Amino acid sequence: MKELLAIEWLKIKRYRTFWILAGLFLLLMPLWNIEVANGMLKFGGNAKGGLNFLSTAYSFPEVWGNLGFWGSIFIMFLSILVIILTTNEYAYRTNRQNIIDGMKRIEFFHAKVALVLLLSVLATVYLFVLGLAFGGVNSGSLSGLFSQFQQVGYFFLLSLDYLGFALFLALWIRRSGLAIGLFLLYSMIIENIARGLLNSMMDKPFGNFLPLQASDELLPFPLMQMAKTMMGSGTGINMTTYATITVAWCAVYYFAGRMLLLRNDW
Amino acid sequence: MSSILSIQHISKSYGPIQALKDVSFDVPEGCVFGILGPNGSGKTTMLGIVLDVLLADVGNYSWYGGMEHSTARKQIGALLETPNFYHYLSAFDNLEINAAIKQRGHDDRDQVLKQVGLYERKDSKFQTFSLGMKQRLAIGAALLGNPKILVLDEPTNGLDPAGIAEIRELIRQLNKQGITIIIASHMLDEIEKVCTHVAILKKGTLLLHGPVDEVLLSEDQVEVRADNTAQLQQALEAMPGIKKIKLNDNTLQLTCDATVTTAQVNAYCTGMGITLSHLLLRKKSLETKFMELTNQ
Known part of the structure; x- marks a missing residue:
């Protein structure tokens, strides 16, 4: 695994697109959250007045769920990065060259899986660092730091879900433009339509179990969560179920991707 | 001479088109083995299969009398169809990836770049190279780590006449050092000038194979x-x-x-x-x- 990651590192360390997309993720995520904490989203009033509903969302322990929710949007940068890094191999035919030079097909696949795992870990560590900073500043103390700490774990699952889905799509479609287009369409539009249809047709909200939605459910929009709890309109599906389904989807991406690579011509 | 590559009953089709029909032959150690055939005869498909880039429908092959395939490939220098490199990396950085995968040849990079006449351009990005330079780099990559076998698919593609002569000379030299060379081409005079053995393919069928002297005499x-x-x-x-x-x-x-x-x-x-x-x-x-x- 270490050797495979070392080879992946050689491929990306001088790749400008990688640094730009990763840099945007690292830069925009805190900037965005600073603006939200400062009251970018609020009801009524002007720049100085009004009610900032999310002002408490940056204290412990709410900060984890709140950062996690916004993180589920910023993870798009890394998903697109995974698609680009993978489809590049097809565009340059370096997937073939890697094999010709002596990689096994399964090693080529595992190198990409390892990259997805590593990016998910790094994104989660970054979320943790941001959470400490926001929570520390807004709470003034570290009390309550761990009371909803499982949400950091949820963010790891969510990252794995998004990046794994992106990897599978890239291995399947092989062309960068089309894969990115489909990824964005699916995550922002198609899945929402399918979810709505499924949920209205079935007596249980099975639409929430769709590939990316399952992990989105782990980190809902903070206000929505509050409202649902207050009105008692929860779906009755607990987080363990969503976490299990997310892991199951990751397994599906893994085995489907593996099958694609082992069975097809390159 | 023992055989360094043995191909047994390989067939492969792309949908309705049968690219290879029950092809079997052996490549003896130390020879220059030419695979000849018109366009679309299955030469590249054949080489793609023995390099594990393509999957045969039926049949199998063995390198060095049955060495594990990926281990064998690490000791083979190969150029298949097109030069395949990361466009955004320099020649030198690209070769680092080739060497890392092969687990050999890391320190040969300067030397092979000199051998193929690209040393002055080693820090230029691959995407700035001309077709001929790309081809040279691919040949250079194949030479990393002193391979015992070279597999060259149309190695003179895109090269000027001087380049073609250089490659021919290089093949002769390498063969003298005991390296087995498998070369696919539709350029007959290329094959004729350097090969000791040939296999001739037509529409996926192996017409004949053997030492050039026997086959032709x-x-x-x-x-x-x-x-x-x-x-x-x-x-x-x-x-x-x-x-x-x-x-x-x-x-x-x-x-x-x-x-x-x-x-x-x-x-x-x-x-x-x-x-x-x-x-x-x-x-x-x-x-x-x-x-x-x-x-x-």
């Missing part, structure tokens, strides 16, 4: 002339091993068995009291042979 012609053509013809018609005699002006063209040599013809005629004024072994050019075979 069997159909060679001997030209003879003497003062008395009629007497000569009469004498030679009685000679064993002569299959056909054709009179062309006052020269006789003999089609002989593979065992008949020019020395035997000369000795025979002398024995019959005829002095030859002209004796020539006319090797059928590979091109003529190739055209005959593939047009059948």
